[in-house]
Amino acid sequence: MKTLLLTGFEPFLDFPINPTEKIVNELDGTVIAGFVVKGLLLPVEYESAGNRMLETIKQINPDAVLSLGLAAGRAVITPERVAINCRDGEPDNNGVVLQDAPIIEDGPTGYFSTLPIRKFVNMLNERGLPAKISNTAGTYLCNNIMYLLLHELKERPTGFVHIPASHELVLYGKKEMPSWSQRDLLEAVKVMIEALD
Numbered sequence: 161m162k163t164l165l166l167t168g169f170e171p172f173l174d175f176p177i178n179p180t181e182k183i184v185n186e187l188d189g190t191v192i193a194g195f196v197v198k199g200l201l202l203p204v205e206y207e208s209a210g211n212r213m214l215e216t217i218k219q220i221n222p223d224a225v226l227s228l229g230l231a232a233g234r235a236v237i238t239p240e241r242v243a244i245n246c247r248d249g250e251p252d253n254n255g256v257v258l259q260d261a262p263i264i265e266d267g268p269t270g271y272f273s274t275l276p277i278r279k280f281v282n283m284l285n286e287r288g289l290p291a292k293i294s295n296t297a298g299t300y301l302c303n304n305i306m307y308l309l310l311h312e313l314k315e316r317p318t319g320f321v322h323i324p325a326s327h328e329l330v331l332y333g334k335k336e337m338p339s340w341s342q343r344d345l346l347e348a349v350k351v352m353i354e355a356l357d
């Protein structure tokens with residue numbers, strides 16, 4: 161049986177919930193489309209997130225990696241096309257603020273996702289779950305993890321998908337934005353894992 165590393169993130173900034181955390185907890189240990197899913201929750205911290213992920217990759221040697229993050233404000237599931245060698249943005253959960261900082265000194269400018277992102281979008285749309293390819297993962301933690309993954313893993317499907325807010329996040333976070341049910345978000349992640357088969 162093949163192994164899939166599925167990562168999500170803890171809550172961050174002023175979002176009290178991160179819907180990716182629930183998805184990772186729910187799918188950890190399950191079998192989907194011939195993959196045993198290994199769930200890993202990552203801290204929203206530049207240094208420890210990368211280290212935690214690279215350690216886990218060494219331990220479990222996954223056949224594929226699907227990384228998830230919240231993109232509050234986006235209305236649809238957005239598989240990311242590219243990660244760039246830049247960290248710049250809001251403080252992480254340790255209060256670290258970076259500006260114009262490379263992720264890997266003298267590393268390549270960027271990496272394309274090696275996940276079948278077009279197939280993801282087509283399959284999601286066929287199943288009634290709105291999705292489109294995104295051409296920027298930003299310059300915060302999600303781009304950071306996607307870049308590090310692709311820098312490390314060259315020959316297996318690897319990449320990142322941003323998901324919209326959950327209804328729960330809008331209710332508790334008290335901020336209006338597009339939201340999905342947690343059930344549909346979970347279903348979308350399952351569809352993408354099936355698409356890896």
Ligand code: PCA
Binds near residue numbers: 178204228230298301
């Ligand atoms: N989303 C943030 C970081 C953690 C998360 O879930 C991002 O898009 O960078």
